[in-house]
Amino acid sequence: MTETVESASRVATGVPLIEMIDVGKSYGAIRAIKGISLTVRAGEVTCVLGDNGAGKSTLIKIMAGLHDHNEGTMLISGKETTFSSPREALAAGIATVYQDLAVVGLMETWRNFFLGAELVGSRIPFSGLRIREMKEIADQELRKMGVVVKDIDQPIGTLSGGQRQCVAIARAVYFGAKVLILDEPTAALGVKQSGVVLKYTAAARDAGLGVVFITHNPHHAYMVGNHFTILKLGQTVLDKRRDEVELDELTRQMAGGDELTELSHELKALGGMTSAIHTLDSEIEANEP
Numbered sequence: 001m002t003e004t005v006e007s008a009s010r011v012a013t014g015v016p017l018i019e020m021i022d023v024g025k026s027y028g029a030i031r032a033i034k035g036i037s038l039t040v041r042a043g044e045v046t047c048v049l050g051d052n053g054a055g056k057s058t059l060i061k062i063m064a065g066l067h068d069h070n071e072g073t074m075l076i077s078g079k080e081t082t083f084s085s086p087r088e089a090l091a092a093g094i095a096t097v098y099q100d101l102a103v104v105g106l107m108e109t110w111r112n113f114f115l116g117a118e119l120v121g122s123r124i125p126f127s128g129l130r131i132r133e134m135k136e137i138a139d140q141e142l143r144k145m146g147v148v149v150k151d152i153d154q155p156i157g158t159l160s161g162g163q164r165q166c167v168a169i170a171r172a173v174y175f176g177a178k179v180l181i182l183d184e185p186t187a188a189l190g191v192k193q194s195g196v197v198l199k200y201t202a203a204a205r206d207a208g209l210g211v212v213f214i215t216h217n218p219h220h221a222y223m224v225g226n227h228f229t230i231l232k233l234g235q236t237v238l239d240k241r242r243d244e245v246e247l248d249e250l251t252r253q254m255a256g257g258d259e260l261t262e263l264s265h266e267l268k269a270l271g272g273m274t275s276a277i278h279t280l281d282s283e284i285e286a287n288e289p
């Protein structure tokens, strides 16, 4: 049975919406994640950091209903749940904004905002789509989130990557998401556009949603995060609340932490070897008749 995440407006900040307990997932013989525990709380941003292949996508696909887990437990508002489709996760209030947004580039911004959930019919029978109302709502909702598009009729493909992410976030908030999963929302963006997306991530958090923020970038995570989990080869290597961790430690762990120190020793040793070889070469050269 599917549990629905309680209405964000009724849930106090800090209340668990999703709890993953010792969750694991294998694709055939490949164990993608193992022993992952994390909690997504109302009004907080849970950051999941990790390099390529760390298991971030696998983790969010379980929460988003694309995959099921084969180890551990997932609780939705305290009830054990396995989603059998993305539709089920969405119905439970869990919305995912993927990096390669599913938008129709040539379609107007307002149409994309309502895509698949158009307002139809009205008091007048057979009047079709309620276009004016949809335009007004899309414009209002975007403004509420602080996104100002010049013209709501503008094709979404003409907006910047950052603005498109923001439209997707505003859309999820409007349609009542309680949990918002953001899959590397700043990965393809420059500094300014990333700043814009981070601002809307914070706005969604402040509106009471539980946000899961997937990223490679510890600086971006630290700007909005309340909790940080770093994954490496499918396992948790760091799991700390904001008051337990500094940006330096996040950056060091993401850069490879102890492994990097080891690599630097190896490179130094190699450097020593290289200069020994150079010395040897020069000596041979000098002794050649």
Ligand SMILES: Nc1ncnc2c1ncn2[C@@H]1O[C@H](COP(=O)(O)OP(=O)(O)OP(=O)(O)O)[C@@H](O)[C@H]1O
Pocket: 027, 030, 031, 032, 033, 050, 051, 052, 053, 054, 055, 056, 057, 058, 059
């Ligand atoms: N459908 C699949 N079939 C087989 N193996 C998979 C599948 N999806 C992911 N994997 C493997 O699971 C591991 C974790 O991959 P995952 O995509 O979850 O990591 P990620 O942290 O999201 O990486 P990236 O940042 O590159 O997307 C990797 O070893 C990957 O090759």
